[in-house]
Amino acid sequence: MGSVLGELLPLAVGVAVSPIPIIAAILMLLGRHARTTSIGFAAGWLLGIVVAVAVFVALGSAVDIGGSSSSTGWVKIALGVVLLVVGLRQWRSRNKESATPKWMSAIDEMRPVTALGIAFALAAINPKNLVLCAAAGVTIASGALSVSGDIVAVAVFAVLASTSVVVPVVGYQVAAARLRGPLDSLKSWLQANNATVMAVLILVIGIVLIGKGIGAASG
Template identity: 65%
Template structure:
């Protein structure tokens, strides 16, 4: 169990520091429907992480060999995910200093309803390629470890809590002390837009190398 949690921590942090959902959550908290939209977004974000992870826990469990050794297929999947993350990280690193246009869906956040916020949160967690690859890697790490059902549930919960924390904590904090958090949230949004691409690209590169190492080690 301990080794699995150790594998999950960098992946969870990789999802947690993803700038797009954090910026989207902050924009919702500064919008005219701050409460309902941000709660819907946070719920969708958590559910998307859990669903994507659980799917690949089940898939990787079915690929596991009966002798409890990591299957070759699982190792190749980890290797492929590591290579893809290296590619994504390199692309992000090369584009870290450029100007980036604001996506149209971000411009429409001020008029979003709770239902649309939920759908957006789910999509960013379960469909966005970078976050999805982290969830796939987490699911494979859990599913290939042949843990008892209770420990599998705990591992998924730990991953989801850490991965979703950077979206959920600001939402909960805003509901408790909205007036005091408006200015810090606006400042955080500006900082993320300026710096998080660099941080994220380095983290993705590191996680990619780790996954490649684990994939090669299981072949």
């Protein structure tokens, strides 16, 4: 279990620093229906991560990926290459101004159920997140844990990966007035630097995955 959790940590960090959901959560916390909409968003983000990772754990277990270190290695290499490609593309476009997603302009009028659905899609369907969740699922499946061990690993990953969204939302429920200033500053910083931070992190995680994959494939 310890080695599996150790491998999951950088992947969870990669999901946690995804800038779009963090910015969306902050905008909701600064919006008209801050308390209710942000809770729906946080719940959808956490649920999306759980579902995405659980699906890949189930797929990995179905093909008995844990029984072959070679197959696990090649899968990790493939996922690492995908992350490298994504990271390089993001690095090349880091200085370009990206258009704000249309749904963000409607955040002020958004309701909890809509926020939940958007967060779920960002967590479970967004390509960058999906690759990281797939890598987490493969890592858990290849760990040959018990069913309860798989559940614990998925839960730990989901909690760690969702902290950047859940913690501000929970904090806002407790101390809304104090957090408005810091949240606004964080939003501005993320909007200015998110592409560079995310590109570097994805590249590092991709290289780590490839290295671990080569070790497993040749082992």
